[in-house]
Amino acid sequence: MVVEHTYHVKGGDFTHAGSASSKVKKLLKQLDIDPKKIKNIVIALYEAEVNIVAHAWEGEIWIAISPEKITMVLTDKGPGIPDIEQAMVEGFSTASKEVREMGFGAGMGLSNIRRNTDELKITSEVGTGTKVEMVNYF
Amino acid sequence: MAGLRPIVKKEEQGMKVSDLVKEFNLTVFSGEEGLENPVSGGYVSDLLSDVMGHAQEGEVWITLQTHQNVMAVASLKDLAAVIIVKGFEPGEDTVAHSNEEGIPVLGTGSETFEIAGRLYQFLNRGAG
Numbered sequence: 001m002v003v004e005h006t007y008h009v010k011g012g013d014f015t016h017a018g019s020a021s022s023k024v025k026k027l028l029k030q031l032d033i034d035p036k037k038i039k040n041i042v043i044a045l046y047e048a049e050v051n052i053v054a055h056a057w058e059g060e061i062w063i064a065i066s067p068e069k070i071t072m073v074l075t076d077k078g079p080g081i082p083d084i085e086q087a088m089v090e091g092f093s094t095a096s097k098e099v100r101e102m103g104f105g106a107g108m109g110l111s112n113i114r115r116n117t118d119e120l121k122i123t124s125e126v127g128t129g130t131k132v133e134m135v136n137y138f
Numbered sequence: 139m140a141g142l143r144p145i146v147k148k149e150e151q152g153m154k155v156s157d158l159v160k161e162f163n164l165t166v167f168s169g170e171e172g173l174e175n176p177v178s179g180g181y182v183s184d185l186l187s188d189v190m191g192h193a194q195e196g197e198v199w200i201t202l203q204t205h206q207n208v209m210a211v212a213s214l215k216d217l218a219a220v221i222i223v224k225g226f227e228p229g230e231d232t233v234a235h236s237n238e239e240g241i242p243v244l245g246t247g248s249e250t251f252e253i254a255g256r257l258y259q260f261l262n263r264g265a266g
Contacts (some may be wrong), residue, residue: 103208111189
């Protein structure tokens with residue numbers, strides 16, 4: 001059996017940043033997934049969700065949970081990432097001053113994602129948007 | 139052989155958020171429902187991704203951030219409580235979110251260095 005859900009994320013809407021991650025966390029708890037696995041998934045998904053809020057205009061989170069794994073695909077319409085390798089470097093950030101003042105944009109998000117996912121694929125087109133695909137096995 | 143081991147363990151000390159409120163005379167802004175949350179330790183950071191990546195369940199988070207994303211992080215990480223330093227007050231949304239989640243937002247007039255040091259001592263007294 002596969003459980004699928006889609007969540008919409010609005011760019012710039014820090015009021016609701018993390019609400020999709022929160023819903024997925026509750027869902028995983030209900031499905032009785034190993035709490036350690038849930039922790040990893042929640043870290044990665046929250047960071048990816050906040051990236052849409054902080055950088056893109058809008059985006060969508062699609063998740064699919066099977067007995068073996070969770071697949072999370074975050075697709076946004078936004079400025080895209082010109083150099084993904086550089087973006088992956090811990091401490092590198094293009095976040096605005098306002099976003100940094102809130103304690104975001106320290107350049108730790110993508111490292112958090114990499115450390116907490118089993119599979120990670122980022123594709124991006126400048127001026128169009130970014131797609132982040134993450135898989136965690138249970 | 140379990141009976142031979144010294145039995146002064148965390149569970150028996152049973153530190154709760156309410157114990158910290160009393161000890162440090164903290165203001166309780168919201169989330170009273172969680173005052174009996176057990177405290178496993180503390181974490182200090184004003185960077186949300188640092189807390190996301192490294193704080194552990196049941197810890198008390200000391201920060202100067204007051205906006206509601208603090209509560210999103212606290213909730214996702216199952217933290218015991220948040221202590222806001224230097225007399226800052228949480229935003230309205232932060233208070234609402236804290237009440238919803240039952241994770242207390244506490245306040246102190248102290249600076250981070252002082253409250254973190256005192257909390258560290260308090261949580262580790264009798265240990266080692």
